[in-house]
Amino acid sequence: YVPKDSEFALDTLVRAVKRALTNRQTRILVVDDVKATRRLLAHMLTVQQYDVVEADSGAEALSLLEANPDIRLVVSDYNMPDMDGYELTRHIRRRFSASGLRVIGVSSSSDRMVSVGFLKAGANDFISMPFVPEELQCRIASNAETQEQIAQLRNLASRDALTGLFNRRHFFEHAPGLIAEARARRQKSAVAILDIDDFKQLNDSHGHDLGDRVLAGVARCIAQSVDGSSSLLARIGGEEFAILFPGLDAKAAMRRSDHVRLDVSHETVMVGEHQIALTASIGVAEIDENGSFDQALIAADRALYAAKREGRNRVCV
Ligand code: GH3
Ligand code: MG
Ligand code: MG
Ligand code: MG
Numbered sequence: 001y002v003p004k005d006s007e008f009a010l011d012t013l014v015r016a017v018k019r020a021l022t023n024r025q026t027r028i029l030v031v032d033d034v035k036a037t038r039r040l041l042a043h044m045l046t047v048q049q050y051d052v053v054e055a056d057s058g059a060e061a062l063s064l065l066e067a068n069p070d071i072r073l074v075v076s077d078y079n080m081p082d083m084d085g086y087e088l089t090r091h092i093r094r095r096f097s098a099s100g101l102r103v104i105g106v107s108s109s110s111d112r113m114v115s116v117g118f119l120k121a122g123a124n125d126f127i128s129m130p131f132v133p134e135e136l137q138c139r140i141a142s143n144a145e146t147q148e149q150i151a152q153l154r155n156l157a158s159r160d161a162l163t164g165l166f167n168r169r170h171f172f173e174h175a176p177g178l179i180a181e182a183r184a185r186r187q188k189s190a191v192a193i194l195d196i197d198d199f200k201q202l203n204d205s206h207g208h209d210l211g212d213r214v215l216a217g218v219a220r221c222i223a224q225s226v227d228g229s230s231s232l233l234a235r236i237g238g239e240e241f242a243i244l245f246p247g248l249d250a251k252a253a254m255r256r257s258d259h260v261r262l263d264v265s266h267e268t269v270m271v272g273e274h275q276i277a278l279t280a281s282i283g284v285a286e287i288d289e290n291g292s293f294d295q296a297l298i299a300a301d302r303a304l305y306a307a308k309r310e311g312r313n314r315v316c317v
Pocket of ligand 2: 034078080
């Protein structure tokens with residue numbers, strides 16, 4: 001990137017370098033049936049350090065989007081033989097929300113209704129050809145920035161601030177989908193609720209601040225113990241955590257939960273010179289073919305109370 005003015009103001013340069021570093025993380029799909037236009041667009045974006053992928057038809061674009069969920073932006077031509085830009089945009093919108101993937105329409109048509117058509121189909125922006133390079137840069141940068149901010153907000157909204165784990169909202173939003181996917185594979189799922197034992201006592205004797213730090217330490221231990229790629233872990237309450245095990249029956253979930261329980265019981269959290277050991281109790285329930293997730297949660301909660309009653313530091317089903 002070379003600033004237009006011959007004056008190389010330092011802050012202009014710093015801004016350009018920063019932009020180039022962020023752009024590098026933004027993957028853009030350029031869709032155009034005409035190779036020359038596609039190459040030109042791709043070149044303009046590559047010079048800006050964006051990570052560019054190209055498709056010469058709507059069908060290729062859709063399969064690339066399927067294979068590359070990290071694509072954040074689509075720049076699509078209007079006039080293409082098999083599937084035009086509107087149709088591609090509508091296909092994209094059926095699969096991806098505007099907050100996950102932004103679409104910018106491009107056309108050299110003098111018909112001003114083309115931009116309207118793109119926006120109505122679900123595109124976020126439009127660029128007329130032949131484009132002014134600065135306009136292309138500004139529109140791409142502004143769409144990429146909005147996309148990035150949405151992703152950051154979404155991440156904030158789904159995380160618990162103290163532990164960094166997923167929060168209750170995220171858990172209840174995503175668990176049903178994972179259970180349905182397992183069902184489609186004809187598999188059961190199971191849910192576990194973990195509650196730290198005698199945590200009130202720790203707060204009472206060491207203070208709430210230290211309690212918070214211990215809680216964060218225990219959360220880290222649970223996260224390390226749970227395989228995050230095959231299960232969903234969240235902090236659903238004060239010192240309560242939920243783990244969804246998609247595809248596991250009660251017996252397998254019990255086994256995994258007992259690993260978690262053991263790991264927590266072996267962990268000592270150092271807080272200053274305090275060495276603190278804790279245990280946790282876990283209730284497990286299976287989500288069977290016809291049973292609902294809510295019923296399973298109630299059953300897991302009941303099992304948790306049985307674990308507490310039977311002396312804590314144990315898993316019950
Ligand atoms: P039990 O073994 O029966 O679970 O005993 P418990 O003392 O852990 O009882 P319970 O689960 O009912 O109480 C939870 C306590 O955890 C209440 C509160 O003092 C503490 N707690 C809950 N959320 C937080 C938090 O965010 N930070 C801190 N420091 N303490 C919390
Ligand atoms: Mg075309
Ligand atoms: Mg509790
Ligand atoms: Mg407790």
